Structure formats: C-alpha cells, structure tokens
Amino acid sequence: MPLYEYDCPACGRFEVLQRMSDAPLTKHDCGEKVKKVLSAGAFSFKGSGFYATDYKKSAGAPPCDKAKSGACQGCPGNKAA
Numbered sequence: 630m631p632l633y634e635y636d637c638p639a640c641g642r643f644e645v646l647q648r649m650s651d652a653p654l655t656k657h658d659c660g661e662k663v664k665k666v667l668s669a670g671a672f673s674f675k676g677s678g679f680y681a682t683d684y685k686k687s688a689g690a691p692p693c694d695k696a697k698s699g700a701c702q703g704c705p706g707n708k709a710a
C-alpha cells in the first residue's frame with residue numbers, strides 16, 4: 630500500500646497508508662482539514678528528472694528497494710544530487 634503525506638494545520642505533516650483506490654483524506658483525526666502533499670523526494674525528482682531518468686536507464690538498476698511498493702517517488706536515491 631502506498632504511503633501518502635498530508636499537511637495538518639494543527640499537527641503538521643503526517644503520513645497515511647492508503648489504497649490507491651481510497652479517496653484522499655480530507656480530515657485529520659484531530660478534526661482539522663488536511664491537504665495532500667507531495668513528498669520532498671517527489672519534488673527533487675522533478676527538478677532533476679532528465680538526469681535521474683537517463684541515469685536509471687543507463688545504469689539498469691532500480692534506485693531503491695521501494696520500487697515494488699510503488700513509493701519510489703520519495704526514494705532517497707533521487708535526492709543524491
């Protein structure tokens with residue numbers, strides 16, 4: 630199950646395990662409305678997407694062992710630069 634990150638105005642960032650088919654969380658347990666956020670790893674991946682993609686292709690190796698979980702967008706391997 631993929632891990633999703635949310636931002637709560639009262640509690641800050643927190644992560645929730647959800648099925649892909651689950652509706653996004655709109656409220657935290659504390660009652661505050663929450664917003665889904667992209668992980669920092671996803672942002673840095675976008676920033677260096679060309680190089681990261683090329684490197685992955687030529688190296689022929691998965692960037693981390695999370696690939697099978699579908700959570701590789703937050704992979705630490707993408708933050709190397």
Ligand SMILES: [Zn+2]
Pocket residue numbers: 637638639640641657658659660661
């Ligand atoms: Zn909260």
